[in-house]
Amino acid sequence: MKRVQYDRYGGPEGMYFGEYDLPALGESEVRVSIKAAAINPFDWKLRRGAMKLLTGRRFPRGMGTDFAGIVEATGSKVTKFYAGDEVFGVLDFKKSGAFGEVVMVDSNHLTKKPAHISFSEAASLPTAAMTAWVAILDKAAARRGSNIFINGCSGAVGSFAAQLAVAHEARVAGTCGPTSRDRARAAGVDAVFGYSDKQRYAKNTKYDAIFDTLGTLGIEDALSMLKPKGVFVDINPTPGRIARGMLSRRYKLAFAASGLKHLPAIAELASDGTLWPTIGLEAPFSEALSVITDAETARRSYGKTVLTF
Numbered sequence: 001m002k003r004v005q006y007d008r009y010g011g012p013e014g015m016y017f018g019e020y021d022l023p024a025l026g027e028s029e030v031r032v033s034i035k036a037a038a039i040n041p042f043d044w045k046l047r048r049g050a051m052k053l054l055t056g057r058r059f060p061r062g063m064g065t066d067f068a069g070i071v072e073a074t075g076s077k078v079t080k081f082y083a084g085d086e087v088f089g090v091l092d093f094k095k096s097g098a099f100g101e102v103v104m105v106d107s108n109h110l111t112k113k114p115a116h117i118s119f120s121e122a123a124s125l126p127t128a129a130m131t132a133w134v135a136i137l138d139k140a141a142a143r144r145g146s147n148i149f150i151n152g153c154s155g156a157v158g159s160f161a162a163q164l165a166v167a168h169e170a171r172v173a174g175t176c177g178p179t180s181r182d183r184a185r186a187a188g189v190d191a192v193f194g195y196s197d198k199q200r201y202a203k204n205t206k207y208d209a210i211f212d213t214l215g216t217l218g219i220e221d222a223l224s225m226l227k228p229k230g231v232f233v234d235i236n237p238t239p240g241r242i243a244r245g246m247l248s249r250r251y252k253l254a255f256a257a258s259g260l261k262h263l264p265a266i267a268e269l270a271s272d273g274t275l276w277p278t279i280g281l282e283a284p285f286s287e288a289l290s291v292i293t294d295a296e297t298a299r300r301s302y303g304k305t306v307l308t309f
């Protein structure tokens with residue numbers, strides 16, 4: 001089997017196509033033949049060693065967590081899936097390897113692919129939509145009439161966050177780059193600002209929740225834009241931000257992994273059109289090294305990059 005892997009933490013130059021053998025199928029695992037795998041910023045952050053205390057020093061390590069594909073085999077205790085099922089899901093980040101031909105995945109980490117969305121669309125959902133769900137629904141509690149502000153409302157997480165907030169009848173304002181405004185409006189953001197429009201978006205209204213997808217909003221600035229009981233949700237924690245944020249009970253962190261339980265609901269919302277990913281580029285797996293490098297190093301804002309198999 002072939003996959004994208006690396007032998008040390010570092011930059012994109014360390015990636016290569018490596019051969020790997022599949023271990024025996026665990027009793028709660030499913031073996032999936034990959035049809036599409038979506039690239040997330042988390043993939044190169046992991047390869048750069050951002051979580052090395054948790055990912056350890058055993059190499060080679062595969063890359064990629066989000067995938068869609070076809071079930072090849074199931075472990076003896078798996079009752080929800082059968083060979084031939086079309087599925088999508090997310091690998092535990094400690095076992096990355098979705099940029100490869102076949103994966104073994106815990107049966108709790110995948111769900112059935114809605115019939116009428118493509119493998120590429122399904123692969124674009126897990127990490128970004130799970131994070132958006134945790135941030136906007138679990139932490140920010142978006143509901144009818146809430147005023148939500150999303151800093152970075154045009155990326156994968158930001159777009160899903162806007163779609164979920166709008167589905168719950170919240171009003172959404174947000175920031176994005178100049179070429180992303182139409183995409184933000186299509187996702188339901190009704191007041192779209194540039195990143196430097198702080199005077200305008202800070203005075204627009206007091207918000208019930210602010211979701212910073214980029215980690216660029218000052219915490220004090222954000223807190224000053226909130227209603228007294230409003231919350232500020234962060235998905236790019238740094239020691240400094242956590243230290244400053246923890247001084248406020250209104251600062252909340254959100255992580256994709258907490259959203260795993262929402263994966264079946266995400267599939268339903270993708271099926272009925274409430275959630276829809278934007279795919280910027282589909283490229284064959286054979287081009288994975290250059291495509292991942294490009295996604296990482298060139299500033300692109302046209303949607304998800306997906307590898308197809």
Ligand SMILES: NC(=O)c1ccc[n+]([C@@H]2O[C@H](COP(=O)([O-])OP(=O)(O)OC[C@H]3O[C@@H](n4cnc5c(N)ncnc54)[C@H](OP(=O)(O)O)[C@@H]3O)[C@@H](O)[C@H]2O)c1
Pocket residue numbers: 040041042045127128131152154155156157158175176177178179180213214234235236254255256257299300301302303
């Ligand atoms: N805590 C967690 O569990 C978790 C989970 C998922 C993601 N994240 C983090 O959340 C962030 C967003 O993830 P995502 O998947 O939404 O990313 P994405 O799809 O790549 O979107 C990022 C957006 O940020 C904007 N942007 C602003 N400055 C940028 C720059 N210098 N380079 C590239 N884009 C820039 C771009 O929109 P404009 O062109 O409109 O500015 C782009 O569309 C990442 O830092 C990721 O690591 C955290």
